[in-house]
Amino acid sequence: xxxxxxxxxxxxxxxxxxxxxxxxxxxxxxxxxxxxxxxxxxxxxxxxxxxxxxxxxxxxxxxxxxxxxxxxxxxxxxxxxxxxxxxxxxxxxxxxxxxxxxxxxxxxxxxxxxxxxxxxxxxxxxxxxxxxxxxxxxxxxxxxxxxxxxxxxxxxxxxxxxxxxxxxxxxxxxxxxxxxxxxxxxxxxxxxxxxxxxxxxxxxxxxxxxxxxxxxxxxxxxxxxxxxxxxxxxxxxxxxxxxxxxxxxxxxxxxxxxxxxxxxxxxxxxxxxxxxxxxxxxxxxxxxxxxxxxxxxxxxxxxxxxxxxxxxxxxxxxxxxxxxxxxxxxxxxxxxxxxxxxxxxxxxxxxxxxxxxxxxxxxxxxxxxxxxxxxxxxxxxxxxxxxxxxxxxxxxxxxxxxxxxxxxxxxxxxxxxxxxxxxxxxxxxxxxxxxxxxxxxxxxxx
Ligand SMILES: Nc1ncnc2c1ncn2[C@@H]1O[C@H](COP(=O)(O)OP(=O)(O)O)[C@@H](O)[C@H]1O
Ligand SMILES: [Mg+2]
Numbered sequence: 001x002x003x004x005x006x007x008x009x010x011x012x013x014x015x016x017x018x019x020x021x022x023x024x025x026x027x028x029x030x031x032x033x034x035x036x037x038x039x040x041x042x043x044x045x046x047x048x049x050x051x052x053x054x055x056x057x058x059x060x061x062x063x064x065x066x067x068x069x070x071x072x073x074x075x076x077x078x079x080x081x082x083x084x085x086x087x088x089x090x091x092x093x094x095x096x097x098x099x100x101x102x103x104x105x106x107x108x109x110x111x112x113x114x115x116x117x118x119x120x121x122x123x124x125x126x127x128x129x130x131x132x133x134x135x136x137x138x139x140x141x142x143x144x145x146x147x148x149x150x151x152x153x154x155x156x157x158x159x160x161x162x163x164x165x166x167x168x169x170x171x172x173x174x175x176x177x178x179x180x181x182x183x184x185x186x187x188x189x190x191x192x193x194x195x196x197x198x199x200x201x202x203x204x205x206x207x208x209x210x211x212x213x214x215x216x217x218x219x220x221x222x223x224x225x226x227x228x229x230x231x232x233x234x235x236x237x238x239x240x241x242x243x244x245x246x247x248x249x250x251x252x253x254x255x256x257x258x259x260x261x262x263x264x265x266x267x268x269x270x271x272x273x274x275x276x277x278x279x280x281x282x283x284x285x286x287x288x289x290x291x292x293x294x295x296x297x298x299x300x301x302x303x304x305x306x307x308x309x310x311x312x313x314x315x316x317x318x319x320x321x322x323x324x325x326x327x328x329x330x331x332x333x334x335x336x337x338x339x340x341x342x343x344x345x346x347x348x349x350x351x352x353x354x355x356x357x358x359x360x361x362x363x364x365x366x367x368x369x370x371x372x373x374x375x376x377x378x379x380x381x382x383x384x385x386x387x388x389x390x391x392x393x394x395x396x397x398x399x400x401x402x403x404x405x406x407x408x409x410x411x412x413x414x415x416x417x418x419x420x421x422x423x424x425x426x427x428x429x430x431x432x433x434x435x436x437x438x439x440x441x442x443x444x445x446x
Contacts, residue, residue: 001347002369003382003394007044010394020216022329023148025338029398031325038145038153045398046325048346050156053324054135056187056343057158064180064239066131066160071113073137077103079112083297092140106139111294111316114161118312119300125165128302128312131173133160135321147216149322150282156322162315165302167291170313172242174206174289175249177317179239181210181285182232182252184319187445189341190331192284193227194252198261199288206289206315209259211281214330221281223257224271230255282327289315338399339421342445347380348372349438350400352391354407356383364406364431368416371435377442396421402441404434 009030017034018024026032031046042050058068077095080086094106107113114132122130135158145153162173178194185192192210199207211221213228230252238244256271258264259281268276295301295311302312320327332339340346351368355361365381372379380400382391388407395403405417410428418434419426429437 022326060184108140115294124303131162150326158319160317164313175245177287195257210285217280217282220260224255225275227255285319287317337397340399348377349402350395351381352405
C-alpha cells in the first residue's frame with residue numbers, strides 16, 4: 001500500500017474523550033471512529049489488525065480440532081425463554097420487535113442457539129466429541145461502555161461451544177481450549193495468564209479467565225510472579241492426547257493466580273512473600289465447563305452406547321477479539337505511539353522516502369516495495385510529499401515494527417537504513433540485505 005492512496009485519518013491532537021493509552025492511540029492512528037457510545041467503525045488500519053487477530057484465533061481453533069460456523073446476530077426470544085434466560089438476562093440484552101410484533105434480540109452470547117442447532121442434528125454419542133465455534137459480533141448494552149473497544153456495547157467475540165458424552169470428555173474439551181488459548185495469545189506476542197474465576201450468571205463451577213497484566217485493566221488480580229515466566233514456546237501439542245493436554249494445563253494453573261472474585265488470602269499467603277504480586281488485568285478470554293445446564297432445559301440429548309439417552313455435556317469458551325486490539329496496545333506502546341508485535345502488525349514494514357520526487361530515491365523505494373511484495377510481505381510506503389519528521393512521526397504513531405528509510409546520502413553508498421520500532425536501533429545495509437532480513441523476521445509468523 002502507498003500511503004498517498006490509503007485512508008489513514010491520523011489525528012494531531014489527543015482526543016479528550018480517551019482516558020487510556022489504547023483508546024487514545026486507536027483514535028489518533030485512525031484505526032476506529034466512534035459512532036455511538038460503545039459502537040465503533042473499524043477504519044482500514046484498525047480493520048487490518050482486527051482481521052489479523054481473527055485469523056490467528058481461527059488457525060489455533062482449527063488446529064485444536066474445533067469447527068467454525070457462523071450464526072446470525074439476531075435471535076428469537078423463544079429460544080431464550082426455553083432456557084429461562086430471557087427474563088434472567090436483564091437490561092444488558094438489546095430487545096427488539098420485528099414488524100410482526102415478534103420479540104427478537106441482538107445476541108449477547110449464543111448458548112441457546114448452538115444448543116438448538118445441536119439438538120436438531122445430533123442424536124448419537126458417535127458424533128461426539130464436537131466443538132463448534134464462531135467469530136461474530138455481539139451486543140451487550142453495557143451501563144458504562146468505556147476505554148474504546150475494551151468495553152464496547154457492540155464487540156467482536158470468538159465463542160466456542162463444546163459437546164461431549166461424559167464429564168471426563170467435557171473436561172478434556174475444557175483443557176484443550178485452555179491450551180489453544182495459550183497458543184493464540186502467545187502468537188500475538190501477548191502474555192495472558194489463566195486465572196481461576198467466578199462462574200457468574202452462566203453457572204457451573206469450572207472456569208478460568210485469561211488476563212493480560214496492565215495498569216488500566218478492569219480486574220484486580222493476585223498472582224505468584226513465577227507465572228509470568230511460563231511459555232508454551234514452539235512445542236508441538238497433540239490435542240487428542242488427554243494426558244499431555246492436561247499436563248500443560250497443570251503447568252499453567254498450579255501457581256497461584258486468581259482474580260479478586262476468587263482470591264483467597266490464606267492460600268495466597270503460602271506463596272513466598274517476594275513472589276506475591278497484586279496488579280490489574282484485562283480479561284481477554286474465558287473458558288467455562290457448565291455440564292448440562294442448557295442441554296437439560298432445551299432437550300439436547302444423545303444416545304449412549306448402551307442405548308439410553310442423556311443430556312449432552314457442554315462448555316462455552318470465549319475470546320474477546322475486538323478487545324484484544326486494545327489490550328495489545330496497552331501492552332505495547334510508548335509515548336510516540338503503538339509498537340505492534342510482528343504477529344499482529346497491520347503492515348509488515350514501513351518504507352520512508354526522505355526525498356520524494358528525487359529520481360534515485362523514488363526508484364529505490366519502488367524497487368524495495370516491489371521486492372517486499374514479491375516476497376509475500378505487506379509494506380506501507382510513505383510516498384507523500386512530507387517532511388522527514390512528519391513521516392517518522394506517522395510511522396512511530398501507527399507502530400509498524402520495522403521501518404526502512406531511503407535517502408539520497410545513503411543511496412550514494414548503496415545503503416538504506418533498517419530501524420526497529422521497539423528498540424529504536426538502526427542499521428545501515430543494502431536494500432537487498434534489508435529485504436532478506438525482513439523476510440527472515442517474519443518467517444515464523446506466516
Ligand atoms: N463489552 C465488551 N467489550 C469488548 N469485549 C468484551 C466485552 N464483554 C466481553 N468481552 C470479551 O469477550 C470475552 C468473553 O466474554 P464473557 O466472558 O462472556 O464476558 P464477561 O466476562 O464480560 O461476562 C471476554 O473475556 C472479553 O474478552
Ligand atoms: Mg468473562
